[in-house]
Amino acid sequence: MSSSISRRHFTAGVAGVALAAPGLARAADYPQRPVRIVTGFAPGGPADVLARVLAAHLGEKLNGTFIVENHPGAGGNIGCNFVARAEPDGTTLMVHTSALVINPSLYKKKPYDVVRDFTPLMELATSPNIFFTNPQSGLTSMADVVARAKADPQALSFSSAGIGTPPHLSGELLKLRAGIQMVHVPYPGGGPCVAAVLQNTVPLGCVSMQATLPMIAAGKLVPLAVTGRSRSPNLPNVPTMIEAGFPDFVTDTFMAFIGPAHMPQPVVEVLVRTTQAILNDAQVHQQLFTEGYEVLAGGPDAMAARIAREVPMWAALIDKAGVGQV
Amino acid sequence: MESSFAGLAHGFEVALQWHNLIWCFAGVIVGNMVGVLPGMGVLSTISILLPLTFSMPPVAALLMLSGIYYGAQYGGAICSILLNLPCHPPHAVTCLDGYPMTKQGRGGVALGITMLAAMVGAAFGIGQMMVLAPYIASIAFKFGPQEICALMLLGLLAGSTLAKGSPIKGVSMTLFGILLSLAGTDINTGNERFTFGYIELSDGFELVAISLGLFGIAEFLKSVNSVAPTGARSVKLGVRDLRPTRADLRQGLPPILRGTIIGSLCSLIPGTGPTIASFIAYAMEKKISKSPERFGYGAIEGVAAPEASTHSAVQGDFIPTMSLGIPGDAVMALLLGALMIHGIQPGPRLIVEQPDIFWGLIASFWIGNLILVFLNVPLIGIWVKLLMVPYRYLYPTALFFVCIGVFATRNEMFDVAATLGFGAFGYLLLQLGFEPAPILLGFVLGPRLEENFRRSLLLSRGDLATFIDRPISAVFIGLCVLLLLAQAFAAYRKMRAPVRVPMSAFE
Incomplete structure (x- = not known):
């Protein structure tokens, strides 16, 4: 398909616009237009529910309209492609799962480049x-x-x-x-x-x-x-894999908050600050805990570090375990 | 039993509280409307309204969201019967006899019998939830992959002749449906099959796109050619009878009861929702009927059985969700998510720990269904009047809603194009005398058959005997064999002494 080529051109073009006019996006104005939070899965799944919790709170705190849009299919790749191609003005965001860092190694045809195509915003939560x-x-x-x-x-x-x-x-x-x-x-x-x-x-x-x-x-x-690094507060009596005799056996399913590549810095800052406040709210904390999630609330650096760490980790595992690429 | 009634009494106290009652009412009304709109899914409606419930008390939130789900089933049959538009997949099979009834001027009767079927089906489903919920695990867990696989095989064999006309054409359409269902990602290997490079096909075709295309759009294409260009008011759709007669009721009641039982059984088997239930109910009703040749030409049993089955399956769907914390489908997963946002974990201890939720929900089912019946029965007359709207306004409007609804399921233009494609294909099929219904049957049952067949073999390490080693699965396989033998015997007798086909088959 020609989409990967056109996307590259498009991203490059948009990057140019964003670099040329960083002053246009002022933090105080955000969001001027309705914002859609994309999820790569059908309604009802963990990513969808978290996106809706986030959308409700963001809308309230930033005095704007945040709607959740489901683009399910291809293990989340359809949603990812949609976001990667969207304009990076803060009107298209995405709540996604570990599929973000697994799929590039799982699919024969590389669906996207995690580092090049997205702006990491938040490492929301992990289970x-x-x-x-x-x-x-x-x-x-x-x-x-x-x-x-x-x-x-x-x-x-x-x-x-x-x-x-x-x-x-x-x-x-x-x-x-x-x-x-x-x-x-x-x-x-x-x-x-x-x-x-x-x-x-x-x-x-x-x-x-x-x-x-x-x-x-x-x-x-x-x-x-x-499989967490330490025991889960939900199940304090259950040992970790490390305790069970497998050093460094740490895997989790995380929730990421991302946007298209080259989002303006002021918008990123507003989103990160607001989302951190939402996640640290006692009620939201409790909601996520009931759903088995531990709140991470890490910023763009934490998210980027996780991407850098996990993409090669899953790639090596998929290769070694002989999981056939699809 | 006694504790059930004590619980129910408590439940009514909860559900009849003013604010809970209002939310329940709001839920069923929204659901009813969603059901009438083509393609507008329950799933998307509930997820859009989910944030609204964050600030509501959990009981009210659950009552409202569930109300949307079962309320939609009441609306779902209306367009199927009156316009041949299966707005909601479980009601696709209702088109088969519902629409011919409308053409005979008996649309009102069909809707009336639908209401009765809804009432009986729902009442049984709720009763089952009251009594069986605590013991449900032991019943549902008798159904492993081998049993589900055998049941699906039985359903396909029994159902492949569910449409009117030539059996061979019916079987070939069923196989075509199975073929269609293969497009998408193979669950066992993750490989994409028959997607031809279209990423939109990676999860297969949308059921809504296929059913709306094959029934609604194809019907539109067919009738648009037969309408006289001037002065065409309605498409020869008169409104003769509004109410089922005593004879209609007598004819409809046994199928309603049978459909109800099938629906409630299906709801107990993991992953077998209302859509599968309604197809199996229809297929079975035709199989045991003394005059199967009437099916497809407006047989009242063909409306009564699948509708009852849908409603009882929808209510039964709540059982595993509430008593095990395991959602049977995406709608239930969403309801579960809504509860968890309020810090409530459904599971085996829900009934004891959260009697307000469990019994309040059940009581609200009774109330909600009652509201829906009282709301819809007087509306039948108005719905039927819909047919008086001139064709040139009615169908374009319906098509418009079809497009929006199909698009909204996944936010994909691809699905709208697929719907139109299936519409054109369905028109071609109709012209050639192929009935589209078995395509849906194959599409719905096929993947479950394959998935569970391969799962069984993975678990038995490739030993096919696993299907007859287990008693329930062996019974189903035995029934399949009987069915094939009976078919072969009938064909043999027909060959020796050709039977006259009744005139109605040539209408």
Whole structure:
């Protein structure tokens, strides 16, 4: 397709305009026009809900109109392409997930260049992935999982929320690090994946933590380990993968706030300042905690650092685990 | 049981509180309107209204948002029956006999029977939620991938002859529907299939685009040619009867009950929502009918069964969401999200910890459905008058709304073009005597069949015996075999002694 070429031209052109007229975008005027916050997924998912929470608060605080626009498809790439091509005047923003840094390595045809095509705004929140099992499986720890898989390489399957999602890749990382075999059974999303373990169709599951919390509280699912750097406040008794004997086994599903490349600095500053205030509001904090998210509220530098760190990390994992590029 | 009624009593106390009642009312009204508008999805409506609920108490928020979902089902049948426009996917199958009824001047009767079906279906669905919610896990969890796969196979076999006309054409259309559903990303490998480089196809075609195109647009293209250029008021659509007669009711009630049961069963099986339920209900009704040849020419059973099934599936949809915290579809995921924003985690402990939410919701279902019936029954007369609007105003307006609705599902112009493409294709099919309905059946059931078939084999490490090792799946497979044998036997007998096809088949 010719779109990548035209996008490059377009971005370059827009960059020129933005550089030539930085004074036009004054922070006090923002937003003069309605702002759309794009998400790359259908309504109802975590990115969509977070975008709507953010849009409501931003609209109130900045006295403007912020609407959420869903551009689902191609694992979020359609939304990303849309934003990458939009004018970087602050009227098009995006709330996106870890797919932002995974997809460039997952797709044969590179969908976008994370660094060149986007302005990082905020690292909003993060949720660890969790390995969990059905009480009937007899597995009680990660050591059990490894032992059983070593005893019989055909014994274990694990379910995930889909090909190329952080939970799937976490399972692949486990296989690599522990040197074990497991069959990956992908499900369309976190809910069906949890249901499969609940009904004991699949013995082991890995999803973003939130989806399992009610069933763990009710004793219908057994948490084995979380993949955060430290334990989750939602599940203080569950060990991390590091504690379970896998040093540096840290993966999470994060939420990013980005815009098209070359956004004017004053607009970035207003957005970052306001969003930080929103995220540090006690009520929003509590909402995100209930959904299994830990608020990060990191600014553009933190977001850029994460992109720089995670793009090569996932690329190496996808390559080593032999996850076929799609 | 007793605790259910105590809970329900508490629920009514909650739901009848003034502000909750108002929000419930607002929800069902908005839902009803959304249902009537072509393509305008429940999902987008709920997500647009979600921020409004941030400042509302959680009970009121949930009552309103759920009201939109089941309210939309009441509106959904109206355009299907009167204009052959399936504004809302679960009601696509209602077009098959609903629209022929309208052409016979019995649109009012069809709408009346729809209301009755809605009432019965919803009441059963809610009752099921009251009684079964605590035990639901054990029932739903008998359905693993093997069972779902076998059930989908049964549905496809039973349903491939669901349209009128030649069975071979029906089967080929079903296969074509399955073929269409292959476009998009393969869930097991992540590879794109049949997308021909169009990124817009990476998640496949939109169900709304296909159903509105094949039914609504194709019908428009067909009738626009047959309308006399001058003085054409309505498209020969008279309004003879407004109310179902006693005979209509007698004929419609058993299908309503059967449809209700199918709908409630479907709602318990993970990932099998109202759309699948309505197709299975229709297919089954035609299969067991003594006069299947009437289907597709305005058989009242063909309206009653799928409508009842849709409504009971919609209410049943709430069960796994509320009692397990596992959303059955995207709408339920959104409702779950709305609750979590208020710090409430649905799950097995919801009934005990948040009786206001659980029982308040159930009580509001009763109230909301009652409001909808009282609202819609008097409106039937007005809806039917819609047909008196001159063709040259009515259809362009409808087309306009179709375009907006289809665009709004994903904010993609591609889908609007796809709808028009399917419309032209559907017109061609109609001219050649192919019925488009089995395409939808294949499109809806096919992916679930493939997904679960491959999942079963992944889990059994490639052993096909897994489908007959498990009792429920074995029963379904057995039924499939019986169905094929019966078909083969019928074909054999027909070959030996050709049966006269009733005249109605040539209308």
